Amino acid sequence: MGVSHILLVDDDQELTELLSDYLTAEGVKVSVSNSAMNALERLQAGETFDLAVFDIMMPEMSGLELLQQLRPGFQLPVIMLTGRGGDIDRILGLEMGADDYLSKPCNPRELLARIRAVLRRAKQVEPSVTSILKHGTIELDPSKREVLIGAHVVDLTSAEFNVLYQFMLRPGEILSKSELTEKVLHRPLTAYDRAIDVHVSRVRQKIASCNAPQELIKTVRGEGYLFVRDSA
Known part of the structure; x- marks a missing residue:
């Protein structure tokens, strides 16, 4: 580089x-x-x-x-x-x-x-997953760093893209704020640090604005966040 x-x-x-x-x-x-x-x-x-x-x-x-x-x-x-x-x-x-x-x-x-x-x-994204990730109408392409919901391109910052990437890699698993901060922001979570919460909130808002069918990212109080498995 x-x-x-x-x-x-x-x-x-x-x-x-x-x-x-x-x-x-x-x-x-x-x-x-x-x-x-x-x-x-x-x-x-x-x-x-x-x-x-x-x-x-x-x-x-x-x-x-x-x-x-x-x-x-x-x-x-x-x-x-x-x-x-x-x-x-x-x-x-x-x-x-x-x-x-x-x-x-x-x-x-x-x-x-x-x-x-x-x-x-x-x-960068993790080299272990380079194929397109799909969940309902959402498609995430790690190689292009592009997210589509239906035919609509979702405008995400690099941090927001990596938040969604981590969720789509591990649907149905609770991801702690500490783990998300390490993987998305590449630094430890510190006291009173709201950065990851705001990035997750923005991803939620952008997904909802594209008429995604349900609340896909759930808050698990005291533990972190969970990306709901595709029921299809």
Whole structure:
């Protein structure tokens, strides 16, 4: 795999210089935008990146507003940087289609780990299953990373795709939040971490919006989630 190209968007120039220097030393190509407007202009002009990191708190246009402008047309993986105690911002970011979040002030090493995890899951599925998975009207193609419900293509982020992939691999089994976090987000589940819950919720909503015949993903209180077996 070639060098990954990251777009780092934050109005704090001192921070972007620090993070850029660290990531570059670790073999990542970094482009910086010190405003959300500049980042939006670059993306709409056709510049391509493997992943973007958006700070939420920026003047003129916030990271959340920037993400809202991009989704669902841009499938670029996005990590949000949130302030301390910004639980609502984190959840909003995930609901708008962010792939993951990290609290500020962030450790550059932790940011690099998150970047690598998101890029890995955006490009890979488990090599043991490459054939199309089917459940009722749902078809999931791991090689194309595409989901169809009937004739409708379901627009999923990389994290949402991998959530559904894990469920369709193991219908009728309870998957714990810890296991889903490890397999989907490639990191351990931490206290007060709502990321996997939001990704599961968005998958539910998108399946329902395509007129899937029943509630396929059930919450098993205290244990996790279960993807209902196909009764056919």
